[in-house]
Amino acid sequence: MKSFNFLLEGTNNKPRDSGLTMVLDKGLGFDTAKSLMEVSGDYVDYLKFGWGTTAIQDFNLLKEKVAMYKSFDIIPYVGGTLFEIAYDQNKLDEFLDRLKKLGFETIEISDGSININRPDKLDCIKKVKDMGFEVISEVGKKNLVKDQEITIEDRANFINEELDAGSSKVIVEAREGGKSIGVFDDEGNAKEEEVNYILDNVDKNSLIWEAPNKNQQVFFILQIGADVNLGNISSDDITSLETLRRGLRGDTLGKV
Template identity: 35%
Template sequence: MRIVSDLDWEKKLMDPIGERTLKPRKTGITMVIDKGMGLLAFEDFLNTASEYIDIIKLGFGTSPLYPKDVLEKKIGLAKKHQITITPGGTFMEVAVSQNCVNSYFKMIKSLGFNGVEVSDGTIDLSRQFRDDLIKYGTEEGFMVVTEHGKKRKGTKINFNELTHTVHSDIEKGASLVTIEGRESGVEVGIFDENGKCSTDDIVQIMNSVTDPDKILWEAPLKSQQILFINSLGPRANLGNISPEEVFALESIRRGLRSDTFHLAHK
């Protein structure tokens, strides 16, 4: 179903490229990283931009730092707007390292989270343990998003390992597999010290997996978002988007910025 406007804009004015779809989306997913937004700002943000957001991640291990009532309200607001909300993957890694995974799952379920991220950016997980976490998360009713790549500065993606991880994670029930880019987008994963990456690397990764629509690219920088959409089109799944950049990214997706204007006029 194509996007429509309740302001009754001419379709070609609202979406010149003509490929944006309504939620729930399977492609063109936007994942926002929330690093501690206040409740009133969060509510205003969703009232303004929720149609363009599919997933909100409470970054890193920030979830236990909120007052309980504030956290529950944020979760409730996200779900009201058809958004999957998940704790950061680092928090799951804390649970693994502290040997309290069962307690972690019990708590996030009781709070109302409807998504969970399984990652090993800071710790090492065996393939079997990773499989068990994905399986348990799906059985408990969470949307499971996994992540591939280390957070250490200068760490590069191994394409063979990535391909194996994507295939295995999806087979075990993961909805999306995120390619690590951190919140900085610099000198990690496929990005160099200037936040740049090769179009050839993107194409190689997309061609190496059987379901490329399951890949979500962490792309916090505008230049990265433009590169992915110019390379893959508006269907590119992008993550670690800051709240203040949601409208800018949506404009890029639709050809409402000069950076992707040409996609509507091929």
């Protein structure tokens, strides 16, 4: 029972179809991560091991962390950068085999740092899904200039193509900083017209909006609802985000 359960309206227990939170693990120690999940694990749905961080972590420790996150009904997966490295080195089969041995059942497929033509990316999504993995893909580039070359129409079309190919969710790229990428301007403010265009053309529950900053989280909650799917949430901000979703902070009090 929550300490002030009588002040909470409604429930959104796991497994959830909406209101998903994807948290970024940038190298937390096992004990730190476990303690954090004991406090906030109810509010985490996906746990992304950021970028290529898992490549330099001990195999047994990483396997133990994967199992620990799963014990809290959290889906762990590695960031798309590691997939891109494996793809670029023509070691995709070895990469997928190692993921299975570590206990991962979900994979992120992206092309944010390297160039993969559209048919090849879609084929990767189909192949990996056929192997039994849940696929989360990502649309957008990490290079500011290249990302800005993607029109909003293309961004929405790419998302739908990847969903059709087998992705369960598609992440709208914003990087860890949340500025000048995707639907955010140079100040980190959401471009409302572009957000609305995507919402008009894509099933909202299929999207995970990367929103690392508080003002972005508030925007999406007020614009779309408390059940919006948000990603790249810092491990320090799990509880903070949940209070925003539930109207327990001034930013959303009486508005959700």
